[in-house]
Amino acid sequence: MTGAQVYWEDVEEGQEIPPFSRKVGYMELNRFAGANDELVPIHMDPDYAKDVAKLPDVIVMGNLKLAYIANALAAWAGEDAWIEQLRVDYRKMDIVNTTLSAKGKVAKKYERDGRRLVELDVWVENDQGEVTTPGSAVVRLPARGG
């Protein structure tokens, strides 16, 4: 759910955005698999994940973690904001039934070509506090008074 509109003037470098957290079980994975047309055995079938792919268990889709990061950004920034860039690296696998939190922190605030922009470090961390999915984002924010 989107919060109150954030204005560029009110953003400070170093501030953190509210996290978006979910415990990612088979309900979350299967709903996303159907919606994203990503019906892949390593995300659905524990026997395949362990015996064939030699993974610890079924793993969470990178695309779902990316969506959670975008959810955190959209909820913080407000309806009049626009995500211009989003980049993530999937450095570590996240296992089914883990609670994941998508987070962000303002790294830089600047203007370019008349656009008021905020660059953020974004990431997903697991319930052990490990960063599994680091990334960055650039969000365009409105100015107060339009």
Place this chain on the structure above:
Amino acid sequence: MSKVITEAAQALVSVEQAPMTIEIEKGALRKYAMAIAWPEKPDARYVDGSGGVIAPPTFCTSFHWLAPLLEKINPSMPAYRVALNGGNEYEFYEPIRAGDALTARPKLASLSEKPRDDGGVMLIIDLEAEFTNQTGARVLTARQRLLRIYGPENLT
């Protein structure tokens, strides 16, 4: 000397592939918005917007623009143990709306491989695509890194 990259696959690097059309359906947007918000309700913009339903930013991960390119690369490449998503990068220019018809222009950006401790190889496939909508406006640039793990059993 490359263990898995074939000349046929290497020859595809930087060659722009045939454009493909992606139709944006309202029901698909709704289903995706519900899935990424679950178990909470989806953002209203993505299911019932007064200005028309717009796509969540990451809806683009459902576009399957990779498939035709991978179908060209795969035949000459050896079987692997597992494929993993290495990372995504997107630049968003304009909203994508229900009813839009997007044109994707994909290409293979690069192929490389790294040795693994188990004697296998990790193949890195970098792909990218430009997307325009039915008015010709650029809406999205997408970059995808795929990782294919080859264990020793795949290299014999």
